[in-house]
Amino acid sequence: MSDFSPQQGGLAVGDRVVVTGASGFLGRHLVGRLRAAGVEVATPSRGEGFDLLNDQLPLDGATHVFHLAAETGVPDSWQDPARFHLVNTHGTVRVLDQCRRAGCAMTYVGAYIYGVPQHLPIDETHPVNxxxxxxxxxxxxxxxxxxxxxxxxxxxxxxxxxxxxxxxQSNRFLIPRIVEQVIDPTVERIELMDLAPRRDYLYVDDAVDALLAARGLPGYRLYNVGSGVSHSISDVLESAMRQAGIRKEVVDLQQVRPNEIPDVRADCSRIGRECGWRPRFSLDEGIERMLEEVRK
Structure with missing residues (x-):
């Protein structure tokens, strides 16, 4: 369970916030946490007919907007870059302008934009690529x-x-896909393209904690949010098999992706200093929680 209280970040029971992208993976976890704490949450979504590029957000009585809605997926973005720019850039401008007129603060959920790191760990002053x-x-x-x-x-x-x-999380992403293959009795061996790349994997409850801890601050704030530790794909696979108590043959196809990033690790000291946030879950603990959900 989370240690988030309704007063964290200036929220109180009965406050009203808006979450765009609430039907997505992170959005569902954020909305669940807020509602469990007694916060009223409006969730305009594409599934309910809400159009980020044309409709107005339901901001009456709202004190904060968490803007998570976006077009996602790097391969898809290469096929339609103009659509991604329209939704993710112009759509964000529309949300900002509505927040400006309504007197709402806003949290924007961005992405990894550093490319191949020039140094590790990566802090917020690292050049953008x-x-x-x-x-x-x-x-x-x-x-x-x-x-x-x-x-x-x-x-x-x-x-x-x-x-x-x-x-x-969808099995289009690495860790859910690995967990699914580990526990699926019809999968006799696990084949992965490349076991070497290392990433900074952040458990979703830690991500939600960061969003809540960093809201309600004056002016513009920019924070990296990660675990501060990098793990290889091999590490992820080994953890999943260890937590599940299952061993399977593993095949490394050694197919290195074009423009592969070898290692990623976040420096999260800024949000730690200014908001008191730090990650609580190790990779083993996060994967164990995923397995618990699957077993249910």
Whole structure:
């Protein structure tokens, strides 16, 4: 269970917030946490007919907006970069402008935009290398956040999330796909393209903690949010088999992806100093929680 209380970040029981992208993986966890704490949450979503590019957010009585809605997926972004820019950049500008007029603060959930690291760990001053249309669109949304915060004296926090994982995530992502193969009795051996790349994997409850801890601050704030530890794909697989108590043959196809990033590790000291946040879950603990959900 989380240690989040309704008063954290200035929230109180009965407060009203808006979460865009609430039907997504992170959005569902955030909304669940807020509602469990007695916070009223409005969840305009595409599934309910809400159009980020044309409709108005339900901001009456709201004190804060968590803006998670976005077009996602690097491969898809190469096929339609203009659509990604329209939704992720212009859509963010629309949310910012509505927040400005309603007097709401905003939290913007960004993405990893550093490319191949020049140094590890990666802090917020590391040069940006938005090397795909998705990253570029999220970076432009981030720039809009800083501009609105400066020009209109708004409270806007931008969060650069690293590789978030947890229960309920699509198996299009690495860790759920590995866990699924480990526990599936019809899968006799696990084949992976490349076991070497290392990533900073952040458990979803830690990501939600960071969003809540960093809200309600004055001016523009920018924070990296990750575990601060990197793990290889081999590490992830070994953890999943160990936690599940299952051993299977593993085949490393040694197919290195073009423009592969060898290692990623976040420096999260800024959000630690300014908001008191730190990750609580190790990779083993996060994967064990995923397995518990599957067993249920």
């Amino acid at each position: 938005a090397n795909n249309p998705y990253a570029y669109s999220k970076w432009m949304g981030e720039q809009a956040c800083e501009w609105y915060a400066d020009m209109y004296s708004m409270g806007v926090t931008a969060i650069r999330l690293f590789n978030t994982y947890g229960p309920g």
